[in-house]
Amino acid sequence: MKILIKKALIICAHSSFNNKTMDILVSDGIIANISENIDSDSETEIWEFNNSHVSIGWLDFSLHLKDPGTEWLETLDSMQSAALAGGFTEVVGFPNTHPVIQTKESMGYFKNFSDRNLLQIHNFAAITKNCEGNDFTDMMDLHHHGAVGFSDGNHALQNADILLKSLQYLHALNTLLVTKPEDKYLSMFGQMHEGLQSTLLGLKGIPSASEEIMIMRDLKLLKYANLSSETPILHFSTISTAESVELIRKAKADGLPVSCDISANQLAFLDTDLAGFDTNLKSKPPYRAASDREALKAGLADGTIDTICTDHNPLNEELKNLEFDLADFGAIGLQTAFGAINTHSELGLSTLIEKLTVSNRKLLRQPLPNIEVGQKANLTVFDPTLNYVFKEKDIVSLSKNSPFIEKELKGKALGVLNNKQAFKNK
Template identity: 50%
Template sequence: MKLLVSSVRVIDKKSPFNGQVKDILIEGGKIRQIGDNLGAGDAQVIDGTGLHVSAGWVDMRVQGRDPGFEHKEDLHSVREVASRGGFTEIVLLPNTQPVVDTKDTLNYIRHSGFGGLVTLHPAAAVTKKTEGVDFTEMMDLHQAGAIAFTDGENPVQNADLLLKTILYLRPLNALLINRPEDRELTLYGQMHEGVTSTLVGMKGMPSLAEEMMLIRDLKLLEYALEKNTYDTSAPVLHISLLSTVRGVELIREAKAKGLPVSADIAAHQLAFEDKDLIDFDTNLKVNPPFRSTEDNEALRKGLADGTIDAIVSDHNPHDEESKNLEFDHADFGITGLETAFALSVMHSGLVLEDVIEKLTVQPRRILRLPAAGVEEGSAANLTFFDPHAEWVFGKTYSKSKNTPFLGQTLRGKVRGVINNGKQEWFK
């Protein structure tokens, strides 16, 4: 592939061309030259007027559903959806059937993405079948290429298991991801515990369930590590899907202590509040649930001051049979890959450079992935986008349609992605 993208604005804090409009020449999968009025020669030419370019985006939390639930999503469709959302690399959670708790299942996912436009990074389970009872062979899975370890949708409830996992993974320089939810406190819960849940007569999911689990996880992390020897260049523990005021405060306090911890939030978390569930729209049933105005304000502040490191899509596809039900019977989750960038632009309160950093630099740091950027000689792993374009989300390329954003006008449109010598462009 030889490609010249002309007149595109670079968004990359580490690039000497950051904020400048430049031509970019790509050849042999690498950025060969960045400059003004570059000659095209025999290269394909793309007019990049009005477009921005950054390093390819990384999504740290995707349910791929394959193997086992291919009617909801499969590895082909999830790559298509990811590319249209601007993501060139995605982390797939292990909650499949079979669970990603053996090298065979791990390799099935990794090999299906080799050399593709979207690179697949499977996370492996901490416990067999993500049941929270027996450990998986984490060393073998790490050596086989697991990007991280997590029980995904099933937070590790057993404190001893979590402590031993931290101790086991630290010498491997491997990452543990956990979502903070005490399931004894959220049992039968349907939405955020508050005024709205009381008004509609729904069992609430209290903020306390997140806070208690987070306090436990951070205490165990501190207990497991020797004091004064913290290395925060890459976190040992990553907390996924923060949603509460106190949750943000706890991460802020842990970082002030120097603990090697990081955190993310879902892009959709800021788009709604618990009061929006008054009409029982099952497309708004997510976990963690949409919470209060005060919680959302705390999340925005956490993003702005760096307490929250990354933004994820939490892509969670479900078929009609799982969502088109009474609210208390419907599954949790919405699809998010195609809308994550637009929602980040519209609702995070961040300037564009900081949005991009939370989709590129920080996920790669947390996951121990090689750095990527818009620099001469670097691999051409790039996302092209227009942050100002308004567009109607009229069609999803996911196999599942469980999103509240279909038919809505969004701001921030992905226009193309390049990775592994492949490219795709969108209108």
Template identity: 50%
Template sequence: MKLLIRSVRIVDKKSAFNGQVKDLLVEDGKIKEIGSQLSGDGAEVVEVDGLCVSPGWVDMRVASRDPGFEHKEDLTSVRAAAAHGGFTEIVLLPNSQPVVHSKDTLNYIRQSGQGGLVKLHVAAAVTRNAEGADFTEMIDLHHAGAIAFTDGEHPVQNADLFLKTIQYLAPLNALLMNRPEDRQLTLYGQMHEGVTSTLIGMKGMPALAEEMMLTRDLKLLEYALEKSMYQSDVPTLHISLLSSAVAVELVRQAKQKGLPVSCDIAAHQLAFEDKDLIDFDTNLKVNPPFRSAEDLSALKVGLADGTIDAIVSDHNPHDEESKNLEFDHADFGITGLETAFALATMHSGLSLENVVEKLTSAPRHILRLSEVELAEGANANLTFFTPDEEWTFEKTYSKSRNTPFLGQKLKGKVKGVVNNGKQEWYL
């Protein structure tokens, strides 16, 4: 593959070319040259008005449903959706059937994406079947290539089990990811507990359920680690899907203490408030739920001041039978791979550079992945996009259509991805 991209703006804080408009020559999977008016002899030439390039994006939270629920999503369709969303690497949750609690299942998924345009990283379960009872063989799974440990869609409820997991993983320099939710407090809950839930007669899910569990997790992290481990270069605990103002402040304080903790939010969390559920659209039924305007404002402040490290899609595909139901019977979740960048661009309040950072270098640092450099001689792991382009989301490459954004006009469009000597363009 020999590819020349003309007049592309480089968006990468760590690149010497950051903010500059350059030609980019890619050959044999590497960035051969960055410069002006480069020769395109024998190369495929791409030139698009307003085109930008950054290191390939990483999504830390994707449900693939394969193996076991391939009618909702499989490893082929999830890679297609990821590529169209600009992601060259994605982390898959372990909540398949069987759950990723053995090396066999882990290897099946990892090998599926080996050498492809989109690399698949696999998070293994903390407990067998993600049921919160018996530990998996985490050391074996770690050495087999598990990028992190989490029970995914099932937050770890048992405090002793959570504590022992931290103690188990810290010497391995392995990452625990957990979404904070006290499920006794959210039992039968359908949406954020507030004025709107009261008006429409829905059982609420209080922000307190997130905040109490997050307080527990941070206290146990502090208890488990010696002070000498506080200043670790990488986090020991990653908090998934913050949604409340108090939760953001709790993480902010933990970081000020020096605790090795990081966190993310879902891109769609920036686009809605709980009042938007007044019409019972099941495509807006997510967990954690859309919360109040005050919570949304706090999320944006947390993004701006660096408390929130990364933005994820929380891609959660469901078939018609799981979503086209009465609101209280529908499953939680939105498909998000193809819209995450646009939503972050439109609703985060961040500069383009900072949006890209939360999709690239920040998740790579958290996950212990090698940095991707926009430099001559570096591997070409690249995402191309036009941040100011308006477009209509008319077709999804996911097997599932549970998104409120189909047919909607968005801003910020992915134009192509290059990785592992392969390329796709959406011009």
């Protein structure tokens, strides 16, 4: 396989070709040449676009795997199709599959897929058995068999002692504990952000305090554990409120080894957007007030928020096409993540790409690809200026629960290369 990417602006801060427009020749999965002009032969596939940019392959920090166990919502193949269309060459999945990802054998299922496909799937293995918050899994064995971090996924750790002991244990393994901050008792039966809009719609709200109280608790436990680390140990997934940002900002300033991310969709929507009771906008954490969204943008800009994930959660009509209070939480996001971030985050392009490529890999202690001759080709080609309206017919996931249907986005992936394979968007 030989592919020649013509006239692409390279966005890769650690590459000697950063901010240069070059031709890139990939042969058998290796970057064979980078030059201002490379001639092609009859065996070379030419990738030439109007406004090509190229970076190392994008990595989605966390999504909700449905295979194995609920393949009617999303198979690994359909998830890969969505990831590639969205520009991702690597993804990290939460462990809440059936069975739960809590043994080396369960992780082998995803390794076998990654070995033969373009998309590389990494795993957050379960902290507790069946993600029930009671008994520990064999985290050391899972770590040695490739787990890139540990989480109970969409089951927030309610037990403070479990969290504390997990932090102490995982610190010795130099790996990350990932938790979704939510006090399940405060948010119980809630349908959307608690505020004026929830009152107007007559829906029980999910208070900001349900997230913030858990962040306060977990940061206090992290400080109490007195763990010294140059890299984060505790990671808060999909934070959503202004106070959450400020709590984490202060914790970082105090030297605590903590990090966090937000969902790309959180940048695009507010609680007021739920006025039409569109269940594709029913998400957890919920879309919050305008002041919260501005705080998220500020947190991205100053580095308080380390990375951005898709929080991709496929759900079918049976789970979504219901009365609002009966519908499940969650939305797909792999195909629209870059467009959502590029359209709504107000980040400069270099910073945006850094959030999708470098900071997330550093958190996961993963090798950093590079755009240099002789390196393996792990690349995403994209156009940050392309405007388009996202249509339901464009969705390649098995589930269609996207809040972006019929909405205009700016920026789109054009193709990806990885693992000696290539995918070009139509």
